[in-house]
Amino acid sequence: MLALRGVGKSFGSVRALQDVSLELYAGEAHALAGENGAGKSTLIKVLAGVHRPDTGQVLLDGQPLTFSGPGDARDAGVAVIYQEPTLFPDLSVAENIYMGRQPRLSRQLGRIDRRKLHTDTAALFARLGVALDPAAPARGLSIADQQMVEIAKALSLNTRVLIMDEPTAALTPGEVSRLFGVATALREEGAAVLFISHRLEEVFALCQRVTTLRDGRFVASEPVEGLTADELVRRMVGRHLDALYPKAEATIGNVALEVERLTREGVFTDVSFTVRRGEIVALAGLIGAGRTEVARAVFGIDRWDAGRVTIGGRQLPAASPTAAMAAGVALVPEDRRAQGLVMGASIERNLGLTRLKALRRAGLMSRGRERSQAADWALRLQLKYARLSDTVSTLSGGNQQKVVLAKWLATEPKVLIVDEPTRGIDVGTKAEVHRLLSELAGRGLAVLMISSDLPEVIGMADRVLVMREGRLVAEIPRAEATEETVMSAATGQVKV
Template sequence: RGLSIADQQLVEIAKALSFDARILVMDEPTAALSGVEVERLFGVARSLCERGAAVLFISHRFDEVFDLCQRITVLRDGAWVSTDRTADLTVDEVVRRMVGREVSSLYPKQDAPLRDVLLEVRGLGRAGVFADVSFTVRGGEIVALAGLVGAGRSEVARAIFGVDRYDAGEVRVAGELLPAGSPRRAIAAGMALVPEDRRQQGLVMELSVERNATLARRRALSRLGLLLGGAERSEAQRWTRRLQVKASRLGAAVATLSGGNQQKVVLAKWLATEPRVLIIDEPTRGIDVGTKAEVHRLLSELANEGLAILMISSELPEVLGMADRILVMHEGRVVRELSRAEADETTVMFAATGQGVTA
């Protein structure tokens, strides 16, 4: 449990490979891996195939599917749609089959008017993890924290929200100074955090969709210490409808939902608190392309409504497609700030790998 999500994923893969299986099912194995780790995994998968093993690779990352697989089977809403040779398909065609309609844009980012600074981070540091992290996020703005796995992005987000303590610096929300290590005060000030691991950190998997969607509003929905069932149900319905959560019923266990719908429930839980600052870590990890577009559209709408959004993502197209500004981290420090106009994959990766960064 002490390992990062990426390291946990590598351990799971190693465990599966240790059985010397003839059939290996890999379900989103690269969701938390860096580019180098993905290449290493693909090398192992190819060597297994050469030795006669069969690999079933399940992924929403099209570049990886087209790189590794010889055939592609598309499922939609639990039903088989098609099976074709990879060489006979294009990404656009696979997307159309997956969502059942044309997807004009996966990144429907709208330009929103910039408002006052809502999140201000100054000189934030934690010994051995990150140092001298400073930036601001305005209302109406989406700022992305980019970098390689282990650069310290999630650790900075957790420190800002108060989950982890920091040794130096300060965090302000709308000018209010927040004490270190106090999520309660952060929430009261109008901050929300959607963590990178929704199953372990964002949801209580045994509880219902309704209960999870209102977890951050328990006190407001109670009277004399008793939770009002009608108020809880009404609040859950409001947000699950807005986010178009697909569930058989609100009383169903959240564990029965798809990854994309689980992510929507985490978002519903925090949006119900009506935050001014939203920190969202890996917003579309492990969810299908149609739901990705829905999440991106929601983020754009929230920015338009005046929220300040700090987005952490390991997917460069997502960073480039959704962010107004990009802060690139390398070994615990912000080494480059890029506007939407000047950012491209080469520039971001150049900074993320420490190229041109002086000690």
């Protein structure tokens, strides 16, 4: 149905794709695998008409064609669900879904038919099994809800080829199941599905064939049946991967973070826990349970109504990130693009944002110090980049996450809060992040990790705290933590 033949694409001196071929067949779900920086996003944008290939051809139904823009690809039936939601925050959910295609009351008057707009949107959400208000503004939606809006937008098109770039990274297991049901139904109706996910179990559950890229080059295209996860990882990274969860034993020290009866009306209630030096504590639960909100309150972004937060015996004032940073708290947020990085600024400037005072000389920013610090952290975290002066938006998702981590580690924190630290990054980078967290805990850092990835929670945590509907409902030691015990507590079946 849709194919690439010998496609190449460069951005300046960076060769993102080199002689890549791909074939998508009607009625088949096809996985695209590779590490961050392997060229997956560039390939998707070539198929979606965002980029024109420098070499090679795009073929639709066997005929060469040139997409002059995303509109041409959309008219040809190519719908894309991107990894990062791109919604207009001040428009409603329904307006975002049908932007540029709103139903009209009449051709002459050109007025938008609001009733049909909302009815059609509600039908899409019913198909997805999602309880979202079509009239609600996009601003303030969680990452998971934004992703469901993007999925509904793709389904609203006359889709012949559905491309899904990390669509499940922020979804609950139930939402993932519904999405897979929709994708399977489209495939059975004759559509072609291209699926990108760093969760290999999803690749094996949904797809019939997989194409692997490495460093912008084609590695293999093969049936999923008979392929093992280890073999697929080896094709992706070009080597045998060490343990994905390299949790080393650490000496547990004194309490570094103590949260006592923290309450924010309507969001979370009576939350109490501790994190000790050398300990990784995971905050688990379903999306919407209040985990991120607790982290934001601890760091001082949001004001709490009752309770207290203590760092190393020193009580923090409410709603003061400056005081939290001064006490040695660092927060790696869930949404790295909107909250963790200044996307239009350089890599080196982003890496220096948390240490502006230390990088000053005679009251002015020292470019030499800024660049030296950036080069040091880029080396430590094995950052892949062209120039440190390039904007951080040029980096892959995994390398952007490394920049956020490095920015905060440069402050030498006592408590590190990481919210979904490996969301949307490849298996190789995920192992590097896990190794780094384990090493930091081994050096005495207290780590509070929020994660929706149950294998990550179980593989990395010394203790698991489970939240449900704004309350802390369970504390599970490492020896007793399993996917079943965590999910049972998160869904209210068992109180541990």
